[in-house]
Amino acid sequence: MIQGIPLEHFLIVSTIMFFIGVCGFIIRRNLITMLMAIELILNSVNINFVVFNRYLYPDQLQGQFFSLFIVGIAAAEASVAIALIINIYRKLQNIEVENVNEMKY
Amino acid sequence: MFYLFSGIILICSLLTITTRRILRAAVYLLCVLLATAGLYFMLNYQFMAAVQLTLYAGGIVVLIIFSILLTHHISHRFKHPDLTKLVMGISAAAIGSGLVIATILSHKFVPGTAPELPVNMTEIGNQLLSTGKNGYVLPFELISILLLAAMIAAIVVAKKEKNKNSEI
Secondary structure: OOOOOOOHHHHHHHHHHHHHHHHHHHHHOOOHHHHHHHHHHHHHHHHHHHHHHHHHHOOOHHHHHHHHHHHHHHHHHHHHHHHHHHEEEEHHOOOEHHHOOOOOO | OHOOOOHHHHHHHHHHHOOOHHHHHHHHHHHHHHHHHHHHHOOHHHHHHHHHHHHHHHHHHHHHHHHHHHHHHOOOEEOOOOHHHHHHHHHHHHHHHHEEEEEEEHHOOOOOOOOOOOOOOOHHHHHHHOOOOOOOOOHEEEEEEEEHHHHHHEEEHHOOOOOOOOOO
16 A cells, blocks of 8 residues: 555564564573563564554554554663663672572562 | 565564674664664654654663663673573464464455545644543553653662661
């Protein structure tokens, strides 16, 4: 539709990106890299919202607003997560997930 | 153009999770976010692309790079992940993406025929702050409270304790 690109191609790209994020979340054992995988996941969801808005409901703006709010939530989440990571590093001197079991009861 | 952007997105997001140096992972993440902003420009959503560039590529990546520099040695390399985790992760990703792509391809999307709304700043501002139909003032206020709470929480959590006796 837009420059002859069908909707499905956008969706396939964002799906593959989402599952790359899931895979990275599973195989990596470092807190910052897991945070990056979460950013990948949120970003792929954003692409979905915007593309559905453009192709299916071009007379409204819902998808754009939802992705705006997701970007805001991602910013809040990243700031809190990085504060936690720095605090953990101060206590344990590294940020591997296996070592963060001091809170276990 | 679309295929160039999506190629950049896919290759760089793969490299983000496979590279062994964490700073390079952050730079590849930056490439993914920039290519996503390019996709938004292609779809004619200039405001969304600008938000993506400033908030994601400008804010979050800088925050991540700062925290990497605070918590890692610059030449630090990861060990390879163990085999079971690798197999589990790749099989979960392959099965999930296969299912979702099959569902997408089997569903028939009906493109909207309504006339296209010109997306300018006035329209966005009016809809963001109106309380009537197509108004988004409630999530707007909620996210402002959430950002305030996140800011205070980040300061409180990352603050260095003065002495052990004082309660926060």
